[in-house]
Amino acid sequence: MFQRLYQWTLSWARSRHATKALGAVSFVESSFFPIPADVLFVPMAAARPDKAMSYAFIATVTSVLGGIFGWALGYYAFDLIARPVLDFYGKLDAFEEMRATVRDDIWLILLLLVTSGLSHLPPMKIVTILSGVVGFNLPLFIISAIVARGARFYALAWLLQHYGERMLAFIEKRMMWIAGGIVALAVIAWFVIRSHA
Numbered sequence: 001m002f003q004r005l006y007q008w009t010l011s012w013a014r015s016r017h018a019t020k021a022l023g024a025v026s027f028v029e030s031s032f033f034p035i036p037a038d039v040l041f042v043p044m045a046a047a048r049p050d051k052a053m054s055y056a057f058i059a060t061v062t063s064v065l066g067g068i069f070g071w072a073l074g075y076y077a078f079d080l081i082a083r084p085v086l087d088f089y090g091k092l093d094a095f096e097e098m099r100a101t102v103r104d105d106i107w108l109i110l111l112l113l114v115t116s117g118l119s120h121l122p123p124m125k126i127v128t129i130l131s132g133v134v135g136f137n138l139p140l141f142i143i144s145a146i147v148a149r150g151a152r153f154y155a156l157a158w159l160l161q162h163y164g165e166r167m168l169a170f171i172e173k174r175m176m177w178i179a180g181g182i183v184a185l186a187v188i189a190w191f192v193i194r195s196h197a
Contacts, residue, residue: 018044022055023062030066030124030145031073032085037063041153045160052157060150067128067145074132082129095126102134109136110144117148 012021022044026037041059045052073082086092102108109131116127131141 012040019055019058023058026059026062027066027069030063030128031070032089032125034089034123034125036120036124037153038156042156042160045157046164049161049164052161053154056150056153056157059153060146063124063149063153064142064145067124067149068138068142070125070128071132071136071138071141074129075135076132078129078133082133086126086129091123091126094122095130098122098126099130099133102130104134106136109134110140113141113144114148117145118152 012018012025015021018040022037022040025033025035025040029035029037037059041055045055048055070082073085083092086095098112102112109127112122112127113131116122116124130136
């Protein structure tokens with residue numbers, strides 16, 4: 001199912017409605033859609049480097065709005081909507097485990113928001129819903145989403161503008177290593193913050 005969904009999402013990159021599709025996917029991936037916006041963003045930016053920064057702006061804004069929606073689902077409608085969605089995607093157990101680990105640790109939640117925004121680890125939708133469930137400060141949530149998602153999309157746009165297809169091939173081959181490095185740096189930063197808190 002996910003492979004078909006991935007291919008369907010990717011097909012929008014070649015559509016005349018690609019920009020609208022990018023905004024829609026960026027919005028829904030932050031709360032319940034399993035395919036990341038990068039599937040659309042990267043080929044679109046690689047094909048039109050002159051529009052890469054515009055695509056980054058669209059993806060950032062709609063991703064942050066989608067994150068706010070995910071936060072609201074967790075805060076206002078977890079049992080009614082968010083729990084069934086997580087269960088459908090087989091993410092409910094992972095969510096509950098993370099919920100038990102996080103509790104009300106503001107720094108750990110902030111770390112998860114940054115790592116999920118930068119590298120999708122853990123998946124963005126889980127962290128946005130979790131943030132709502134635990135009542136994480138909404139203005140701080142929005143700021144962290146703008147910084148993390150903006151950094152991801154604008155960095156990809158810049159790389160694709162300057163290095164094009166070579167960078168695309170590099171990213172595709174080493175995405176897990178890149179994401180792992182980002183997470184490792186974030187974990188180190190979290191320990192440093194906690195030790196001085």
